[in-house]
Amino acid sequence: MKPATFRRFSTIEERDAVADLLEMHGIQSIKKGNAPLLDSNFIGQNFDNAFILQLSPADFTKANEVLQTAAQALLNEVEDDYYLLSFTNEELLDVVRNQDEWGEFDYVLALKLLGERGVSLSSENMDSIQKMRYEKLTKPVATPVAWLIASYLAVICSPILLRYAVIYWIPMVAIVSALYILFGKKTLPDGQKIYPYTQQTRTHAIIIILLGVLFYVYYLFLLFSNSVYDASPL
Secondary structure (H helix, E strand, O other): OOOEEEEEEOOHHHHHHHHHHHHHOOOOOEEEOOOOOOOOOOOOOOOOOOEEEEEOHHHHHHHHHHHHHHHHOOHHHOOOOOHHHHOOHHHHHHHHHOHHHHOHHHHHHHHHHHHHOOOOOOHHHHHHHHHHHHHHHHOOEOOOHHHHHHHHHHHHOHHHHOOOOOOOOHHHHHHHHHHHHHHOOEEOOOOOEEOOEOHHHHHHHHHHHHHHHHHHHHHHHHHHHHHHHHHOOO
16 A cells, blocks of 8 residues: 655654654654645645655554554643643644644643543544544535636636746646646545545646646647748748
8 A cells, every 4th residue: 555644744853753653563654854845725734844754544543543642651741831731621622623733642631631621521522523523624625716717817828928938837837736636635644545625626627737738739839830930931
């Protein structure tokens, strides 16, 4: 099974520490140093987290369990000024609901703090929270209308834009973005990969790509025709 991105880290030390911990539990990983050029909302990737750790999707669930267990062992070492200690109950519940955005330590600490404050979460509550989060993560999104308009204009006007050295790259950006929307996938916390964009958005991407290619070919045809005409004898 092809490796997928499991976590992104802001420092190489954090990434390597997690990789070493997982290896101790028999989980092999692949370290990479560059984040994708496009984000996940175009998919929400954080450009600051440039150090990547990849795993086999089949190991995601086990790896998450290992990290949660390791985080629980650190709960007694929380400093008095740790930011989560000042959170309200609702803010702590938000951490629990969006576990993948906060990390294992904040997640288990939020559960511990809620318990100490008398807010108990039953197994049914936890199942419901996980189900709602999964539904939210798997719900496809649409690109902003402004992007669609700009992309259509860029490819339709490409025969004009390509004549100017300063802005000739604009149609190509639209085409590359459309390719990303059409073929790009995001990885869920359980390792599953899905298309993040709606079918309607992906259909627009196909049209933008086809129009872009068509107008590029048309522009090249014009260049070739003009070259032949200029080279022909009088």
